Amino acid sequence: MKTALQIEDLTVKYGEFTALDKVSLAIQPHTTLGLVGESGSGKSTLARVIAGLIAPSDGQVLLGSQVLGKKRSREQHKDIQMIFQNPDSSLNPKHTIRQILSEGLLFHKVVDRAGVEQRCKELLDRVHLDERALGRYPHQFSGGQRQRIAIARALSVEPSVIIADEPTSALDVSVQRSMLELFSTLKSELNLTMLFISHDLGVIHAISDIVAVMKQGQLVEVNPKDQFFSRPETSYSRELLSAVPKMPISITTGGLS
Amino acid sequence: MMATNPILEIENLSLATSAGKSLVTNVNFSLGKGESLGLVGESGSGKSLTLRSILGLLPRGVEQVGGAIRSDVRSAMIFQDPRGALDPLCPVVRQLAEVVYYRQNVSRKASRTIALELLEMLGLPDSLKQKDRYPSQLSGGQCQRIVIAMALACKPGILLCDEPTTALDVTVQKQIIDTITRLQQELGFAMVFVTHNLAIASTMCSTLCVMKEGQIVERGESLSLLQNPQHSYTQMLIHSVLPLPELERGAGV
Numbered sequence: 001m002k003t004a005l006q007i008e009d010l011t012v013k014y015g016e017f018t019a020l021d022k023v024s025l026a027i028q029p030h031t032t033l034g035l036v037g038e039s040g041s042g043k044s045t046l047a048r049v050i051a052g053l054i055a056p057s058d059g060q061v062l063l064g065s066q067v068l069g070k071k072r073s074r075e076q077h078k079d080i081q082m083i084f085q086n087p088d089s090s091l092n093p094k095h096t097i098r099q100i101l102s103e104g105l106l107f108h109k110v111v112d113r114a115g116v117e118q119r120c121k122e123l124l125d126r127v128h129l130d131e132r133a134l135g136r137y138p139h140q141f142s143g144g145q146r147q148r149i150a151i152a153r154a155l156s157v158e159p160s161v162i163i164a165d166e167p168t169s170a171l172d173v174s175v176q177r178s179m180l181e182l183f184s185t186l187k188s189e190l191n192l193t194m195l196f197i198s199h200d201l202g203v204i205h206a207i208s209d210i211v212a213v214m215k216q217g218q219l220v221e222v223n224p225k226d227q228f229f230s231r232p233e234t235s236y237s238r239e240l241l242s243a244v245p246k247m248p249i250s251i252t253t254g255g256l257s
Numbered sequence: 258m259m260a261t262n263p264i265l266e267i268e269n270l271s272l273a274t275s276a277g278k279s280l281v282t283n284v285n286f287s288l289g290k291g292e293s294l295g296l297v298g299e300s301g302s303g304k305s306l307t308l309r310s311i312l313g314l315l316p317r318g319v320e321q322v323g324g325a326i327r328s329d330v331r332s333a334m335i336f337q338d339p340r341g342a343l344d345p346l347c348p349v350v351r352q353l354a355e356v357v358y359y360r361q362n363v364s365r366k367a368s369r370t371i372a373l374e375l376l377e378m379l380g381l382p383d384s385l386k387q388k389d390r391y392p393s394q395l396s397g398g399q400c401q402r403i404v405i406a407m408a409l410a411c412k413p414g415i416l417l418c419d420e421p422t423t424a425l426d427v428t429v430q431k432q433i434i435d436t437i438t439r440l441q442q443e444l445g446f447a448m449v450f451v452t453h454n455l456a457i458a459s460t461m462c463s464t465l466c467v468m469k470e471g472q473i474v475e476r477g478e479s480l481s482l483l484q485n486p487q488h489s490y491t492q493m494l495i496h497s498v499l500p501l502p503e504l505e506r507g508a509g510v
């Protein structure tokens with residue numbers, strides 16, 4: 001099968017500082033690649049380059065077989081959607097949920113005007129929110145609910161790739177869990193191709209098919225999830241995995257079903 | 258769960274906003290010498306406020322409206338955001354020596370010697386002895402070590418820990434936890450450890466209190482609480498822990 005997203009020799013510099021150093025990575029269609037690494041390792045920088053929010057100093061991003069250049073077309077922008085740690089960065093506080101969800105639908109002509117209301121309801125249903133949410137404003141929702149709205153907004157334009165940058169890191173553990181369950185359902189129902197970024201190895205384990213580890217701007221390991229968690233290839237991955245605090249009892253009920 | 262000869266007793270502690278909104282209700286616990294008690298629960302459950310009231314450091318707008326706190330030892334606190342707890346304009350060794358000087362009533366010269374000993378105890382780089390640095394020139398983990406050193410400079414009988422590793426990377430988190438555990442064994446202080454991470458709480462503490470909406474909904478010896486949780490909220494918290502498979506031995510070396 002073709003790769004959905006391919007990154008070749010990406011280098012990003014902030015002034016003198018090299019935040020990404022010749023990173024290459026391929027994501028297969030309908031798989032979730034979990035990107036893990038310590039803070040400052042360059043995860044968000046990679047996400048921003050792929051989404052076209054910053055330009056690399058070197059290297060390129062391919063979506064399917066198209067090279068994504070400096071100036072992206074409307075269609076190319078639509079095709080890669082981002083979800084952030086803080087949902088408020090993508091939700092205009094002065095707009096109702098209806099306005100937030102219709103904007104992309106109309107701009108990218110996903111449905112015609114007559115179909116917008118119905119599609120908005122379907123989107124909310126996808127993320128398990130009641131359609132009565134449509135008339136309300138972002139501040140009237142909890143952090144977890146706002147993240148669901150941000151996910152609905154990202155899904156609205158039917159992107160081929162979703163990038164989620166620490167989407168559960170600001171949430172309480174119980175909310176985090178239901179958010180991960182939502183991502184899992186969406187993954188299988190919509191056949192999403194996803195780059196899922198987290199510094200939390202428990203989260204990465206719950207959501208990923210493939211795991212990539214980043215350290216100081218470089219990828220140090222890319223492996224299928226099961227292999228990564230039981231037989232990591234590098235001592236750095238092993239160090240990360242060994243540092244995760246362990247429960248003193250084995251939890252049989254935990255984990256996503 | 259009353260400790261024999263407690264060094265800290267909290268009885269029916271209730272806190273509310275000045276407008277009368279109840280924030281913490283009837284919290285009870287006690288702590289014996291050298292013991293560790295964990296307060297776990299999700300954000301907004303009242304963990305930080307409970308901890309702050311032990312220190313008498315309630316934020317503006319929050320008042321104690323009931324109950325009593327009795328303690329005959331000194332307490333010192335460490336926070337989630339170590340940088341925020343340090344003065345950004347003062348080099349760290351000087352800050353530490355300053356705390357030693359005021360808290361231990363020793364000469365300037367002795368305070369610097371004690372500060373340098375604390376640096377060593379916390380595993381901070383030797384280079385700080387020659388060249389002092391500002392908080393912004395240290396990593397988050399190093400700043401947290403300075404904050405712990407400053408707390409220990411008060412020679413506390415109780416160390417109050419408010420999510421001290423939540424903002425740190427997992428490898429740094431492990432180092433800080435190992436350091437706190439070692440120091441507790443060496444110095445024998447008691448601890449109240451606030452965290453939302455059940456794995457950390459149960460490793461660090463022999464007793465856990467589960468807080469929800471300002472109340473302790475369940476408490477018990479750490480292991481038995483995890484093995485046999487009674488309250489649905491405790492069960493939910495345990496259920497929310499994301500498990501990891503066992504690492505195979507010898508891999509990745």
Ligand SMILES: Nc1ncnc2c1ncn2[C@@H]1O[C@H](COP(=O)(O)OP(=O)(O)O)[C@@H](O)[C@H]1O
Nearest residue numbers: 014017019037038039040041042043044045046
């Ligand atoms: N706009 C910027 N200007 C300068 N340095 C930056 C900028 N954004 C990020 N950095 C630096 O680049 C490195 C990688 O950052 P980031 O991609 O945000 O890492 P992560 O998401 O893994 O925590 C860090 O050292 C960070 O301080």
Ligand SMILES: Nc1ncnc2c1ncn2[C@@H]1O[C@H](COP(=O)(O)OP(=O)(O)O)[C@@H](O)[C@H]1O
Nearest residue numbers: 274280299300301302303304305306316317318
């Ligand atoms: N200064 C304050 N004024 C009013 N309410 C406050 C103040 N500080 C905290 N609260 C409220 O008290 C509750 C408990 O807060 P806190 O003890 O910080 O929770 P936790 O540490 O468990 O996350 C929260 O609902 C919070 O909004």
Ligand SMILES: [Mg+2]
Nearest residue numbers: 043044045166
């Ligand atoms: Mg980031």
Ligand SMILES: [Mg+2]
Nearest residue numbers: 304305306419
């Ligand atoms: Mg708190």
